[in-house]
Every structure is written in C-alpha cells, then in structure tokens.
Amino acid sequence: MNAKxxxxxxxxxxxxxxxxxLVYLDSAATSQKPVQVIEAIDRYYREYNSNVHRGVHTLGTLATDGYEGAREKVRGFINAKETAEIIFTRGTTTGVNFVAQxxxxNxxxxxxxxxITQVEHHSNFIPWQQIAKQTGATLKFIPLAEDGTITVEAAEQTITANTKLVALGYVSNVLGSINPVKEVAAIAHRHGAVIFVDAAQAAPHIKVDVQDIDCDFLAFSGHKMAGPTGIGVLYGKRKWLExxxxxxxxxxMIDFVDLYDSTWKELPWKFEGGTPIIAGAIGLGAAIDFIESIGLDAIxxxxxxxVQYAMDQLSTIEGLTIYGPKERSGLVTFTMQEAHPHDIATVLDTEGIAVRAGHHCCQPLMKWLNVSSTARASFYVYNTEEDVDALVKGLIKTKEYFGNVFS
Structure with a gap:
C-alpha cells in the first residue's frame, strides 16, 4: 500500500x-488510529468485555486471552526474550517513573x-532529577554536538566508574536525531551501569530490538504508534525486574496478603496492580499488527x-531556521523570523494544517537552542508530499501576513 x-x-x-x-502533521504528539485498531477496541467492549485473570467464565477467558495475546505481540515487536519482561503501563512516563522509583x-x-542529556523529554528528565535529589546522586549531562546530536565519544567522556544509570532517548522529539543507544549501552555496561532507553519516538518509526541494543530498561507509548491512549510498555531484563x-x-499484583505483610505475584503481573488497561492492550496489539503489515523498513x-522533501522545500523559505541534523526521523522543527511559533500554528490551523508549537516538553533543550519555543511538523505513514506542499504554502502565507503586519 502507498501512503494515499x-x-x-x-x-x-x-x-x-x-x-x-485536514493535513495532520502532529504525529509525534499522538498518531491517528486506523480502523483496525478502532474495531479491535470496539469488538472487545461489544463482544467480550470482562476483567482478566480472575473469572473462569467464557468472557473472562476471552478477555484474558486478548490481553495476554497483546503482551506476546509486544514481546515479538521489540524482540524481548520472554513475556515476563513486558509490563503494561499507562505510557512512557509511567514506565520511566516505575524504573526511577x-x-x-533503591x-x-x-x-x-x-x-542523561539536555535533549530529553521532560518525562525522561524530571524523574532522574528527582532521584538525584532523593538519593544525593550527581546528575551529569552528555554534551551535545553542534547540531544537537549525541556522539559516542561524548558518552565515553561522560560515563565513569561512578555512573550507575544512563537514561537516553532513542529519537529526539524535537530534533528527530537518532541516538547511538546500542553503543552507549555498551559503554554503560563496561562501567557497571544500567541503561534506560526512552523509545516513545522510536517504536512507531524504526525497528527496536532490545536484545540487540542490550538495554536494561526501555519504555514506549501506544498512542504514538497508531494505538490507543492510556497504554504503554515498560521492558526490563528479568534480573532487574525481579x-x-x-x-x-x-x-x-499480590500473591498472598496477611495482616502485616504481603507477597507479590511473579513477573510481569507484579507491576500491574488493579484492573489493567485491557482495551488499551488489545488496541495496542492491533496497532502492532497494523504496523507489521506495512513493515517498519517501509515506514x-x-x-x-x-522528511528530506520537507527539509528541501522549507529551506527555500527565507528567514526560516530548521533545527537538528540532516539525517533524522520523520519530523522537522523550525522557527520563522516574522512570527512566533504559536502564531505560526494558529495561522496554519486556519488552513486545516495541524502542527505543534511550544517547548515540546523540552525546556532544557530550548535553552540550549537559545529559543523559547519552536514549531514542529511531524509525519507518519499516512502523510504525503501533498501534505508538505500544503505546509509550505501555509508558511508562506504566514510569513506574508506577519511581514505585512509588522512592516
């Protein structure tokens, strides 16, 4: 299938x-959902809505099979060794906080x-900031290259024998840069540290293989990869999860409860307290089926x-600055001399074009870029060159409008 x-x-x-x-260019914030995902969630609620792991009746069995079947799909999707290493969460943020706390x-x-780095989304920044405060540990930052990328050499110089944890985003949600997580994981392990990988912007777009990366923990969200909101995944090596x-x-999540003490279930249910996100997991499983039907290489x-077409076209607009490296994932972040990013987004919206404007939950990176905010156009499988053309046309209109207003 082609994009159309x-x-x-x-x-x-x-x-x-x-x-x-509608020209939807905000998939880095949340992707849209295909009919396969919508129908899978609808089918659960219409045909076999029930709690899981508890009842022995037919609906309970069907729900449990759907929920645990989704876990197996996730395991295969990221090539984990076993389903015990797959924890369902509310999203990437929850996964980071589970590992932090x-x-x-401990x-x-x-x-x-x-x-960590200054490129990180706040969800992979603040939890470690808090852990440093709670434990007295030192927070260190891998210095960035001129284009905002992270080099293996910089990681080598930053990670030491005193480093106990490295937290790194696989793909930047602002710059689109793809970080050398496998190489950084090797450096971390050589110094006896563990590594957490934020794959929220990677899982929808590129193959994530946790065994190849050899990461200790990794998290991502369903809603950025054609799945529903409110569901995410935390992967962890069994030895650490135990x-x-x-x-x-x-x-x-309990095994046995006494008056003064309790014991926990085995993995992965030890970390899934309360009624789990059943419909969300089933929807995520359907999203994985959808992605794999297209193929991550094709995506x-x-x-x-x-994105190369977009960068070529946007570079023709005078006064527009693009941030990040030439080789990147599917997004372009930019500013325009004539207009504030929020004004850019507002004018584009009048043309039916949805982009993101703001600090993108990356205020330390904005400070490093020496801007308060940027505009961002992000792409997914359903976007076309015609969408890029509409964006360029809308930006030219924005430039002309604000240029006339303030001339």
Missing amino acids: EIRELFPILNQQVNGHP GYAR FIKEGDEIV KMEPVEFGGE REHEHKL
Missing part, C-alpha cells in the same frame, strides 16, 4: 478543518552518578523520503 491508500484506513483524516482538508531509588546512593519493588500496590523509507 494507507490514509484511507484512518477515518479521522477524511474531514475538513476550517473549510480545508522501583529501581533507581540501588542508587549518594556519590553515584546518573547520566529485584525491583512495585510502585503501585493493590489488587491483581522508515517513506518517512525518510518525506
């Missing part, structure tokens, strides 16, 4: 916004080092061509 055929599978895209055909808070002490303490306590190739 794929686009037909996304009902929300077949509409007009402000009198114009369940692992790092195994990191005063004098230890936590290594040592971690649960962060949420209650029903479903990557399509986005690569599209």
Whole structure:
C-alpha cells in the first residue's frame, strides 16, 4: 500500500478543518488510529468485555486471552526474550517513573552518578532529577554536538566508574536525531551501569530490538504508534525486574496478603496492580499488527523520503531556521523570523494544517537552542508530499501576513 491508500484506513483524516482538508502533521504528539485498531477496541467492549485473570467464565477467558495475546505481540515487536519482561503501563512516563522509583531509588546512593542529556523529554528528565535529589546522586549531562546530536565519544567522556544509570532517548522529539543507544549501552555496561532507553519516538518509526541494543530498561507509548491512549510498555531484563519493588500496590499484583505483610505475584503481573488497561492492550496489539503489515523498513523509507522533501522545500523559505541534523526521523522543527511559533500554528490551523508549537516538553533543550519555543511538523505513514506542499504554502502565507503586519 502507498501512503494515499494507507490514509484511507484512518477515518479521522477524511474531514475538513476550517473549510480545508485536514493535513495532520502532529504525529509525534499522538498518531491517528486506523480502523483496525478502532474495531479491535470496539469488538472487545461489544463482544467480550470482562476483567482478566480472575473469572473462569467464557468472557473472562476471552478477555484474558486478548490481553495476554497483546503482551506476546509486544514481546515479538521489540524482540524481548520472554513475556515476563513486558509490563503494561499507562505510557512512557509511567514506565520511566516505575524504573526511577522501583529501581533507581533503591540501588542508587549518594556519590553515584546518573547520566542523561539536555535533549530529553521532560518525562525522561524530571524523574532522574528527582532521584538525584532523593538519593544525593550527581546528575551529569552528555554534551551535545553542534547540531544537537549525541556522539559516542561524548558518552565515553561522560560515563565513569561512578555512573550507575544512563537514561537516553532513542529519537529526539524535537530534533528527530537518532541516538547511538546500542553503543552507549555498551559503554554503560563496561562501567557497571544500567541503561534506560526512552523509545516513545522510536517504536512507531524504526525497528527496536532490545536484545540487540542490550538495554536494561526501555519504555514506549501506544498512542504514538497508531494505538490507543492510556497504554504503554515498560521492558526490563528479568534480573532487574525481579529485584525491583512495585510502585503501585493493590489488587491483581499480590500473591498472598496477611495482616502485616504481603507477597507479590511473579513477573510481569507484579507491576500491574488493579484492573489493567485491557482495551488499551488489545488496541495496542492491533496497532502492532497494523504496523507489521506495512513493515517498519517501509515506514522508515517513506518517512525518510518525506522528511528530506520537507527539509528541501522549507529551506527555500527565507528567514526560516530548521533545527537538528540532516539525517533524522520523520519530523522537522523550525522557527520563522516574522512570527512566533504559536502564531505560526494558529495561522496554519486556519488552513486545516495541524502542527505543534511550544517547548515540546523540552525546556532544557530550548535553552540550549537559545529559543523559547519552536514549531514542529511531524509525519507518519499516512502523510504525503501533498501534505508538505500544503505546509509550505501555509508558511508562506504566514510569513506574508506577519511581514505585512509588522512592516
């Protein structure tokens, strides 16, 4: 299928916004959902809505099979060794906090080092900032290259024998840069540290293989990869998950409860307290089926061509600055001399074009870039060159409008 055929599978895209055909360029914030995912969630609620792991009746069995079947799909999608290493969460943010409070808070002490970068999304920044405060550990930052990328050499110079944890995004949600997580993982392990990888912007677009990367923990969200909101995944090596303490306590995750003590279920249910996100997991499983029907290599190739086309076209607009490296994932972040990013987004919206404007939950990176905010156009499998053309046309209109207003 080509992008136009794929686009037909996304009902929300077949509409007009402000009198114009919708051009959705905000997939890095959340992707749209194909009919396969919508129907899978609808089918669960219509046909076998029930709790899991508890009842022996038919609906309970069907729900459990759907929920655990989704876990197996995730395992295969990221090439984990076993389903016990796959924890369903509410999203990437929850996964980071599980590792921060369940692992790092118990195994990191005063004098230890936590290594991160200024490129990180706040979700992979603030939890480690808090752990450093709670434990007395030192927070260190891998210095960035001129284009905002992270080099293996810089990681080598930053990670030391005192480093106990490295947290790194696989793909930047602002710059689109693809970081050398496999090489950084090797450096971390050589110094006896563990590595956490934020794959929120990677999982929808490129192949994520946790065994090849050899990461200790990795997290991503369903809603950025054609799945529903409210569902995410935390991967962890069994040896670390077994040592971690649960962060949420209650029903479903317990083995035995006495008056003064309790024991926990085996992995992965030890970390899934309460009624789990059943419909979300089933929807995520359907999203994985959808992605694999297209192929991550095909998705990557399509986005690569599209983002290069976008950068070529945007570079013709005088006064527009693009941030990040030439080789990148499927997004372009930029500013324009004539207009604030929020004004850019507002004018584009009048043309039916949806882009993101703001600091993108990356204020330390904005400070490094010496800007307060940027505009961002992000692409996915359903976008076409015509979408890019509409964006360029809208930006030229924005430039002309604000140029006339302030001339």
